[in-house]
Amino acid sequence: MKLSRSLLLTVFLLCFLTNLSFAQSFDDIKKYKVNYALARISSKTPVKNISLDPNNIEGIDAFLAIRSFTSNDQKYILLVNPNSLDTKIDFANKYALSSLQYSNVLAIFKNTAYIKSIEAAAAKDLQLQNAGIDHAIPNEKGITLTIDLCPSHKALDRIIFESVFDEFKKIEQPAPLAVSVSGKWILKHQDDLNWLKSLVEKKELNITWVNHTYNHEVNKLPLAENFLLAPGTNLDVEVLENEKLMLKNGLTPSVFFRFPGLVSDKTIVEKIEAYGLIPVGSDAWLAKGQQPNAGSIVLIHGNGNEEIGVKDFIQLLRTKQADVKNKQWLLFDLRQGLEKEFE
Structure with missing residues (x-):
């Protein structure tokens, strides 16, 4: 039996909207782990030959799943x-999944x-401060x-964001940058977050969303007992709660993490x-007077508390x-910089 043209259009739109759901929020997240x-x-295409578009990861032979959760059954x-x-969120049933231990992940994807x-x-x-990747793009003119x-x-x-767009719109659009979000910032700044998301939707900016912890606690103790090192x-x-909050607000968590205060052990x-x-x-x-070089990972705070850095x-x-x-002198995507560094 032939379907009517209007019915076919309805089916198409439903499928299209289903695919768009991953850009929207997950309001009912359970069993997140x-x-x-x-x-x-x-x-049949090897993973190593694919440059993955985060909005279209079809056609890859294998990738790594790092989280699972349920939402609306x-x-x-x-x-x-x-x-x-x-990174991308997708339906689990679209993949053949083989469970791994973290040690297996290190070996298989070494x-x-x-x-x-x-x-x-x-x-x-x-290092007590600034552990992790601090220089991303080798031998490139930019940051x-x-x-x-x-x-x-x-x-x-x-x-900050307006200046980036205005300066780079003729040569890099969307301009890439990374934003480290804390949960308590998200909860109190919905309008600002929606404004940032609108810049992404309009393809003015390409934002990599970085986990910056849920609470971002800070106390008056020495660094060795402060921030995430606090008892x-x-x-x-x-x-994990910060990732869940990101997903509920329509943000796809990246594989990056920034320590509060850059403090860790x-x-x-x-x-x-x-x-x-x-x-x-x-x-x-920048607020500490550190000057960027070619390939630097530049840090500024955009939360209103670092006037000097801005x-x-x-x-x-x-x-x-x-x-x-x-x-x-260009802006470089953190992901692409590391891909190039370790290719």
């Missing part, structure tokens, strides 16, 4: 392309940018921009990496205007 699995779909997984470091990045971050795990949104009662420094810290809350770095996350530091925290960044853009125009 770390769950490693080799995820296979039908394809459907089971989902958070997938990582181990070479491009892109030659990928994902595991090489984890290992590079681990090599600096003895990777990371903007931290720690809990704050002040409004978002929108001028009684619950990492499952700080890491060897034990906590190992625990964060066991969640499948890559710690990201910075070799150019001013320094705006000034940096002004001094680089000619280089930007001539494509001699």
Whole structure:
């Protein structure tokens, strides 16, 4: 029996809207947990030959699932392309899943940018401050921009994002940057978050969403007992609850993690990496007077609490205007930088 044209159109729209659901929020998340699995779909194309688009991961032979959860009686997984470091939420039943232990993940994907990045971050795990990847793009004229949104009662420094778009719109659109979000910032700044999401939807910016913990606690104790090193810290809350909140607000978590205050020790770095996350530091925290070099990971705070850092960044853009125009100073995607570093 032939379907009417209107019915065919209805079916098509339903399928289309279903595919769009992953860009929307998951309001009813249950059983959210770390769950490693080799995820296979039908394809003969080797993973290493694919540059994964986070919005279209069809056609890859195998990737890594790092989280599983249910929402509205459907089971989902958070997938990582181990070479491009892109992530995506998808239906679990679309894949043949082979459960893995973390040690298996390290072995199976040892030659990928994902595991090489984890290992590079681990090599600096003895540092009390700035452990993790702090320099992303080798021998390139430009920087990777990371903007931290720690809990704050002040409004978002929108001028940072507007300045990036205005400066790079003729040569890099959408302009890539990474935003580290804390749960308590999300809860108090819905309008600002929606504004950032609108910039992504309009393809003005390409934002990599970085986990910056749920509470981002800070106290008056020495660094060795502060931030995530404070006694009684619950990492499952700080890491997994923040990811759940990100998903509920329409953000796809990346594989990156930024320590609050850039403070950590060897034990906590190992625990964060066991969640499948890559710690990201910075070799150019502008508010501390650190100047960026070629390939630097630049850190500024966009939560209204770091006026000096914001001013320094705006000034940096002004001094680089000619280089930007001539494509001699660009913004680089954190994922692509590490992919290139470890290819």
